[in-house]
Amino acid sequence: MTDAAFDRDHLWHPYTNVMAPGPTYVVESAEGAWLTLDDGTRMIDAMSSWWCTIHGHRHPAISRAMHEQIDRLPHVMFGGLTHGPAIELGRRLVAMTPEGLEHVFYCDSGSVAVEVAMKMAVQHQLAAGRPGRVRFATPRGGYHGDTWKAMSVCDPVNGMHHLFEGALNIQYFAPRPPVAMGDDWPEDDEANGIAALSRLLHEHGDQIAGLILEPLVQGAGGMRFYHPEYLRRARELCDELGILLIFDEIATGFGRVGEMFAADLAGVAPDIMCLGKALTGGHLSFAAVMASGEVARMIGSGTPGLFMHGPTFMGNPLACAAACASLDLLADGTWRDHVAAIAEQMGEELAPARDLPGVAEVRVLGAIAVIEMEHEVSADAAHPISRETGVWLRPFGRNIYAMPPFVLTSGEVSQVCAAMIRLAGEL
Helix, strand or coil: CCHHHHHHHHCCCCCCCCCCCCCCCCEEEEEECEEEECCCCEEEECCHHHHCCCCCECCHHHHHHHHHHHCCCCCCCCCCCCCHHHHHHHHHHHHHCCCCEEEEEEECCHHHHHHHHHHHHHHHHHHCCCCCCCEEEEECCCCCCCCHHHHHCCCCCCCCCCCCCCCCCCCEEECCCCCECCCCCCCCHHHHCHHHHHHHHHHHHHHEEEEEECCCEECCCCCEEECCHHHHHHHHHHHHHCCEEEEECCCCCCCCCCCCCHHHHHCCCCCEEEECHHHHCCCCCCEEEEEEHHHHHHHHHCCCCCCCCCCCCCCCHHHHHHHHHHHHHHHCCHHHHHHHHHHHHHHHHHHHHHHCCCEEEEEEECCEEEEEECCCCCHHHHHHHHHHHCEECCCECCEEEECCCCCCCHHHHHHHHHHHHHHHHHC
16 A cells, blocks of 8 residues: 555545545655655645745754754653753743733643633633633634634634534624724724624623734634734723733744734734744744733632643753744844745735636735635645646635745745636636
């Protein structure tokens, strides 16, 4: 049995029917923006392998840091022990994230980071003498991961609520932020979405531990870009009502939107921030939850006085070393020019797609480009075309999108745009 046949018959891939899987290709190697398949076919990884390989694959600086670390200390438990890479990474994260985020909790993946953040919010409220605040508010259209608590705050229609009805916690959903990025902000709170959010939080505030949202970009829930003023007003409402503001920056963090964090673009500091995906430059699964001093102090003052979470691979030295190396690459700031150039070129070269039949909208923010169709598009149908175009794209819902590495050349950006337009014309 070939490797591909074994994979087809035995391995479960994300969001697939294991009994009838779609086209799957064997990757032999990767370097920079390129994947090489087992038959020699080369494709630009325009997905950054689900939005994380911001420096490209197998970056020599990150690979070198990992090699050095694996020869010294690949893993050690974080309970009662610590190590240099975790300390150094923590210093950097505290220094670079929004003001007030003073404490770092390391974990395994983005979904786990969301679980940790939500658990922090509940423990904070319990310690503050508000035991009824165990639920969460969130805008519709969001996506926060596939674990149980994270699923509960994903969009109730486009998410998985209907499959797990009765098993998921019931949360409170505000309408999607209605004002798009770049549009004028209406002063009328009914028009800008703040009135609906305010009503929800005021009516149910005695039950709500936190308001969790993806700042500025609703990613896997629909790739929508919304106005930063929504975040500023949400911050005011949370302060008024004693609700913690949680930013899920797993997709947007580390330069994707043109600033280091979407929070920076909005000028808003959350109480808790989830980080993942690009944290290690896509070289290892790793995540972190940043919490304010007030959140940490309140949890510490309550019963049992401990934050009740502790993953086996928490603070893994190899992942911390990779993350430090990735942050070194971001430190010189040249990524800003690269992301700005990608955004400008994609905006220009994708503009003709607006005239294609079936295209609803084309939008670009930082190193994110979306062709939204008027109908559902099939990833399985897209994959053979991706192989032909030499650009790996995986559409979902109605969206043909790219979130490429920041290291693309101008020619590679053009190749990605051409591939997206072809998919829009054929799917």
